[in-house]
Amino acid sequence: MRNTYLQLVQLITGILIAVLLGIHMVTQHLDAVLGFFGIDIGHPTSWSSMIERSRQGIWAFIYIALLIFTLYHAFNGLRNIVLELTPSARAERVVTGIIIFVGVVFLILGIYAPLALLS
Amino acid sequence: MAQIRPRPNLLGVRGWVYGGKYQLERYLYILHRVTGLGLVLFILFHLTATTVFRVQGQGVWEATMGVLSGNPWFKIGEYLVVVAFVYHALNGLRLFLQELGFTLGKPIPPIYPYRDSIRKKRPITIVFMVVIVILAIVVFYDFIAGGW
Numbered sequence: 001m002r003n004t005y006l007q008l009v010q011l012i013t014g015i016l017i018a019v020l021l022g023i024h025m026v027t028q029h030l031d032a033v034l035g036f037f038g039i040d041i042g043h044p045t046s047w048s049s050m051i052e053r054s055r056q057g058i059w060a061f062i063y064i065a066l067l068i069f070t071l072y073h074a075f076n077g078l079r080n081i082v083l084e085l086t087p088s089a090r091a092e093r094v095v096t097g098i099i100i101f102v103g104v105v106f107l108i109l110g111i112y113a114p115l116a117l118l119s
Numbered sequence: 120m121a122q123i124r125p126r127p128n129l130l131g132v133r134g135w136v137y138g139g140k141y142q143l144e145r146y147l148y149i150l151h152r153v154t155g156l157g158l159v160l161f162i163l164f165h166l167t168a169t170t171v172f173r174v175q176g177q178g179v180w181e182a183t184m185g186v187l188s189g190n191p192w193f194k195i196g197e198y199l200v201v202v203a204f205v206y207h208a209l210n211g212l213r214l215f216l217q218e219l220g221f222t223l224g225k226p227i228p229p230i231y232p233y234r235d236s237i238r239k240k241r242p243i244t245i246v247f248m249v250v251i252v253i254l255a256i257v258v259f260y261d262f263i264a265g266g267w
Contacts, residue, residue, distance in 0.1 A: 011215055011218065014211050014215060015212075015215060018208045018211070018212065021204065021208070022208070025201065025204065029201055029258065029261060030257075030258075030261050031261070032260070032261045032264035033260065033261045033264075036264075045184050045188070046184075047177045047180050047181055050173070050180070051177075067166075070162060074158065074159045074162055075159075077155050077159070078155075078156070078159050081135070081152060081155075081156070084134065084135065085131065085132070086126075086127050086128045106162075106166050109167075109170040109171065110166055110169075110170055112170065112174075113169065113170035113173055113174050116174050117173070117174065
């Protein structure tokens with residue numbers, strides 16, 4: 001039963017990531033294609049461009065939302081693949097524990113960075 | 120309370136990649152996993168660069184970006200990450216639709232020779248694959264035009 005809900009959340013986060021990561025990819029990668037259509041976004045990875053985005057609350061919100069959805073989707077997916085080896089109940093708990101620990105570490109880092117750069 | 124355990128995976132690690140007699144969609148599933156694992160690996164590097172290195176200021180950020188953009192292997196890797204995302208997203212959208220019962224086609228009476236759902240050829244699958252290839256080409260144009 002619990003896995004059913006985990007999988008449902010996996011589906012929902014998948015759709016949300018497709019939208020948010022679509023925005024992220026277009027603004028970070030398609031600078032040449034956007035330039036072709038007359039939209040100049042400069043060099044997205046330059047410090048000035050990055051810090052300008054970091055100072056806007058909407059980007060911090062998008063990044064943190066994307067971070068939460070992606071970490072869930074990625075680590076739940078990874079857990080599903082590992083648990084397909086049908087380990088013992090004890091090994092399953094160890095796998096889940098490690099995945100949650102790593103996920104929480106990246107969650108804290110990923111929430112701290114946009115908030116720290118907001119001001 | 121009794122817990123329902125999944126059927127034991129007798130194939131072990133081989134069960135991850137063995138597609139058997141199943142057709143295209145089974146192999147798309149393997150590719151979905153491979154791209155998914157690749158993206159997990161990328162996220163760990165990406166989040167390290169955009170958190171630990173980013174908050175240390177302009178010098179560290181520019182040095183990091185200099186290393187990443189100066190190395191052609193990283194460029195190739197970056198392209199593969201974008202293609203993996205495009206594939207994973209669009210194939211995932213197809214799976215989302217199919218898991219909810221859309222695009223599967225009408226049920227047919229079970230008359231011999233039986234046609235099961237997995238071995239069926241679906242035009243929608245081909246359409247999704249064509250869109251993925253077109254987007255991969257658009258992104259390729261961007262990587263070349265964006266100063267390779």
